[in-house]
Amino acid sequence: MSGKVFGLGIGPGDPELITVKALRLLRAAQIVAYPAPEEGESLARGIVAPHLPGGQIEIAIRMPLAAERFPAQAVYDKAAAELGAHLDAGRDVAVLCEGDPFFYGSFMYLFGRMAERYPVEVVPGVSSLTACAAALGHPLAARNDVLSVIPAPLDNDAIAARLAASDAAAILKLGRHGPRIVGLLKRLGLAGRAHYIERATMATQRILPLEQVTPESIPYFAMILIHKQGEAHFREPAR
Numbered sequence: 001m002s003g004k005v006f007g008l009g010i011g012p013g014d015p016e017l018i019t020v021k022a023l024r025l026l027r028a029a030q031i032v033a034y035p036a037p038e039e040g041e042s043l044a045r046g047i048v049a050p051h052l053p054g055g056q057i058e059i060a061i062r063m064p065l066a067a068e069r070f071p072a073q074a075v076y077d078k079a080a081a082e083l084g085a086h087l088d089a090g091r092d093v094a095v096l097c098e099g100d101p102f103f104y105g106s107f108m109y110l111f112g113r114m115a116e117r118y119p120v121e122v123v124p125g126v127s128s129l130t131a132c133a134a135a136l137g138h139p140l141a142a143r144n145d146v147l148s149v150i151p152a153p154l155d156n157d158a159i160a161a162r163l164a165a166s167d168a169a170a171i172l173k174l175g176r177h178g179p180r181i182v183g184l185l186k187r188l189g190l191a192g193r194a195h196y197i198e199r200a201t202m203a204t205q206r207i208l209p210l211e212q213v214t215p216e217s218i219p220y221f222a223m224i225l226i227h228k229q230g231e232a233h234f235r236e237p238a239r
Contacts, residue, residue, distance in 0.1 A: 009125020013202035032067035152177035178218030198222035
């Protein structure tokens with residue numbers, strides 16, 4: 001009998017935001033795999049480090065992080081084969097994914113390679129979207145609001161169209177696109193409705209008014225939340 005793959009959402013960065021289920025499966029798995037840069041430490045492993053019992057086999061899935069080279073198909077092919085060997089030997093494999101595995105999560109690329117051959121269970125996690133909203137104290141949407149989640153790499157016209165069609169929006173994957181996005185929001189007259197946060201729930205978390213952000217310094221793990229009707233929209237409606 002083969003082992004089982006567990007795609008574990010481990011949350012946005014705070015080790016306490018891992019779910020009870022993910023924690024149980026993490027500690028029980030014989031193999032723990034996680035994404036890592038080509039050189040250096042894995043953020044995903046760092047998140048769960050306080051919870052690791054020791055004695056597990058660890059596999060770092062090292063991949064290029066440059067946008068033009070991601071997802072790196074050969075990396076995932078190799079990782080699927082390596083993990084498959086452990087599964088064929090009857091060992092369970094826990095694959096770590098920052099945030100939630102199916103919300104822009106890297107695990108989905110392994111899922112697509114392994115789900116037809118092995119049993120796979122996906123454990124949802126606290127996403128960056130909800131973590132940022134909570135840290136900002138800024139609700140995402142209410143009543144019949146339409147919320148759009150917008151990747152910053154989209155071009156300006158596409159982003160402007162999404163913003164025009166939505167009541168609220170979350171712009172993520174900022175990084176090198178930060179200066180362009182900040183300029184666009186200013187031109188659209190939305191900068192005053194924007195809330196900026198980077199590295200939500202981590203020790204290095206920062207929250208700033210958008211006008212105080214240095215656009216060139218915006219990291220990849222940053223998000224801008226916008227609600228076109230402002231804070232008053234979330235108050236209890238008059239009866």
